[in-house]
Amino acid sequence: MASMSTERSGSAETSLRDRETWIVIPLFNEASVIGGVVTELRQRFEHVVCVDDGSTDGSGATARAAGARVLTHPINLGQGAALQTGISYAREQAAAEYIVTFDADGQHRLEDAVAMLDEARSRELAIVFGSRFLDHRTNPGWAKKVVLKTAVRVTNLTTGLRLTDAHNGLRVIRTDAARKVNLQQDRMAHATEIVLQLGRTRLPWAEYPVEVLYTDYSRAKGQSLLNAVNILVDLIVN
């Protein structure tokens, strides 16, 4: 399987790379940041999969140039759909042990992903959810906090799990758990749906404190209050 991606020089560096983890990044029009995100991830991970969800700004080519395996949706389907495509691809790779979902906009930290994988391995967890509310490093601002806390409450009500942060894109999913994921929600409601489906696996899970880096860029793209209404309706209507 090592032949799939562009090999680089610097054997000392490549030998440190995790070869049994697939990073899955839903990608839609993030050309200005995706190159940096992929380059950083590739320092530690052999397999970085970007699902280009019909970007019109050349994000796919940028990610490919940075060393990602890019899958391309023929049309824009939504973040949930892109995530599912990436998970479906990653879990059929023979060497895959873990799948890490990661956001394209640079709001997650590489160190958090590595630490969550260590946690999953050492405690034999099938699922590790990143949470920005387990410590006080992250300051989302009050409006965002209200939206996110409401989302958590809805998620906990519908899933029966006790989470502190629902709409956090950083998750570690072991492949046996990933095989049970079949997201129907193409848009943002997938974040609740994935918790529901992973919860149903009854596999051991935990939350892990992560820091979310709110740049002006990610702030501008963040979820609004009205978007929360969309998420609720998507979840309620069959």
Next chain:
Amino acid sequence: MWIQLILIAAMVGIGLYLVRARPSARHLALRRLGVFAVLAIGVIVVLAPGWLTAVANAVGIGRGTDLLLYASIVGFMLYVVADYKRSIQLSRANTQLARELTLVQARLDDAIAVRDTDVEN
């Protein structure tokens, strides 16, 4: 008044249909029967407008045209909800189709990449 009960029940029913019902052959059959029933009632009402007013009076409305208006609104809302649900189903099918296309392409690319490196070595 009977009409208030009937209309409220209709609204609640449409709301439940929106939230609960999943598409099935049974629902499709019921929808088709509904269309035929509406057509039949339409013919009757055209032939004998007096019946409409009689029915209206029976449920507590003065005029048949008012009953017709209420029935039209309920029918329209039912149509909107049914069509909305259908569009969700279609978009899910569309997503699956696009995903399969993407995954087939990816498997093909991977297979070609593996073969190319085998040839090189």
